[in-house]
Amino acid sequence: MKIEQMYTGCLAQGAYYITSAGEAAIIDPLRETQPYIERMEKDGVKLKYIFETHFHADFVSGHIDLSKKTEAPIVYGPMAKTEFDAIIAEDNQIFEIGNIKIKVLHTPGHTLESTSYLLIDEHGVEKALFSGDTLFLGDVGRPDLAQKATNMTQEELAGLLYDSLYEKILPLNDEIIVYPAHGAGSACGKNMQKETVDTLGNQKKTNYALNQKDKESFIKEVTDGLLPPPPYFGMNVMMNKKGYHSFDEVLSRGLNGLSPDQFEESAEFSGALILDVRSNVIFAKGFIPQSVNIGLNGDFAPWVGALVADVNQPILLVTEKGDEEETVTRLSRVGFDHVLGFLKGGFEAWKESGKEIDFVNRISAEQFEQEIKNKTVKIIDIRKESEYNAEHVNESYSKPLAYINEWIHKIDTEEHFYMHCGSGYRSTMAASILQARGYRNFTEVEGGFKAIASTGVPKSDFVCQTKVFK
Structure with missing residues (x-):
């Protein structure tokens, strides 16, 4: 038996490739299927099942294309409703792959169909848990994404998630390896650890969600501080349900x-x-x-x-x-x-070809320091609020890039402003969006706060209240 985590860093997503005695299973595959097919040909194995932990919101799975190319059936947990052929498994149903077994554990809460898969090895030992978005390392799946589809509040979904974790997962052996669907950086959770594999026993000790005194405190903790989900999430769910x-x-x-x-x-x-x-x-x-x-x-x-x-x-x-x-x-x-x-x-x-070109008005951190010295200027910091709260340029305004469509129309076009992010990656995005919409009265700082931090620009290193446009 072999288990391989195929981790995609830019999505913070883990797909899983499992083989035993000439047969294979893949859990939560990425959209492009050729790498999986080439790998199975190299290993001389036949794909028997494609397991989906739930209808993903943050990426489009490769389940449909992979099934068409290999004829392997797609498996979802209880309560899933698809517009393509799929096996809708029952809770505790067993699937055999070579000499091993995959046991279905219905673990609703993140979504109603959310399912974890428990791997039982050839000796009958419960070896690994593919926990999808039910259990992350250091966190659990956010319970607010399925509200509209279920006509349930996020608190009600969080209650379901509590039952799933405390009744289905926590009773499992500490030695079981947890393989989650996502890691740090994913918008599907808020407090994930940087590691992508851990033991269940260590998670029982270190995961805040698994150490709540009761259901009420669990619901409060997992729903606190949730940022609005990215707008494309709902569209990805529909593609995963309906096809593409x-x-x-x-x-x-x-x-x-x-x-x-x-x-x-x-x-x-x-x-x-x-x-x-x-x-x-x-x-x-x-x-x-x-x-x-x-x-x-x-x-x-x-x-x-x-x-x-x-x-x-x-x-x-x-x-x-x-x-x-x-x-x-x-x-x-x-x-x-x-x-x-x-x-x-x-x-x-x-x-x-001689066609028109445009430029960003960009200056170095050193020039920024000289230009703002002893002057009253407007500075916009487009990093996340948590980054801003950790340390920021004095008197700067916190306007995260993720919400640019909400704050862009509040800009006074007559008032010049300086703009920066952490390193220059995000501020150039913002600059391009601003200019595409006709806003040009600004200057972007190259290298972002990382470069500014090495200058004498006055900075604050304590948490302070986020400022707003006046």
């Missing part, structure tokens, strides 16, 4: 190289978003007007989901040469399947 376009079709359509003239014409007539995925340093020096920068070398897909939101939005890509396939793939993982093509030859081809 084949990834192969999505990739083929997206890898459509367009000349600068074709690219410009397509943007004009399709209403497509021009998404530039080059690094923020390169983007700031020159880009196609109205394009939005979300760098590929970062939390790319989640930020696209948070800022673009509508998975049906047509997209045209500007990438570095060779990054086209990776970009289309990562967009598809969060349901953005409508890539119309990419700029052949990249931004250099656009520039050489």
Whole structure:
């Protein structure tokens, strides 16, 4: 028997590949299926089951494509309702893969169909728990995502989650290995540890949610401080329930190289978003007007989901040469399947064609220090509130990037402001969005707070109340 965690850092997502005696099972696969198929061919195993822990909100699973290509059935836990063929398992139902068994543990709370899978080895020993979004390391699944679909409050769902954890999971042996669906950085939880594998015994000691005195305190703790879910979550759930376009079709359509003239014409007539995925340093020096920068070398897909939101939005890509396939793939993982093509030859081809280009007004942290010295200026910090509270530039305003669509219209276009994030990755996103919507009276600080911290700019290192626009 072999268990392999296939972890995707940019999504903070764990898929699982299990083999025994010539048979395999895959739990919560990613959208692109070819790596799994190639791996099974190499290992000489046949896929017997595809297990889904629940209807994922933060990514589109590869379950449908993988089932079509391998003829392996898709398995969901009790209460799941799909618009494609699937086995809807019963609680405690057993599935055999080679010499091992997978036992279904229905663990509702994150969603009603949420299910954990308990692996029993060839000796009958309960060995591993694939806990989906029910139990994370250091946290549990947020109980607010399924409210509309269930007509239940987040408190009622949290109560279900408590019962699942305390009645189904906590009684299991301490030696069992916990394999969660997500790790630190995922929006599906709020307090995850950086590790991606742990023993259940250690989680019983260290996970705050597993150490509450009663159900009431559990509900209060797990619902406290939940940020609004990203807007694309609901659309991803629907794709996972109803089905989606084949990834192969999505990739083929997206890898459509367009000349600068074709690219410009397509943007004009399709209403497509021009998404530039080059690094923020390169983007700031020159880009196609109205394009939005979300760098590929970062939390790319989640930020696209948070800022673009509508998975049906047509997209045209500007990438570095060779990054086209990776970009289309990562967009598809969060349901953005409508890539119309990419700029052949990249931004250099656009520039050489003599077409209009734009720039970000960007200065160094040292220049920022000189420009604000002994002056009254407006400074916007677009980091998360927790980052701002830890330390920030004195008199700066906390306006997280995730909420830019809420605060952008409050900007006084007559008043200049400085803007920064942590390192420059997020502030360039914000700068591109601002300029695409006609806001230009600002200056972005290169290197963000990391660079500012090494200057003499006055900073606060204590928690203070978040400021708001006046």
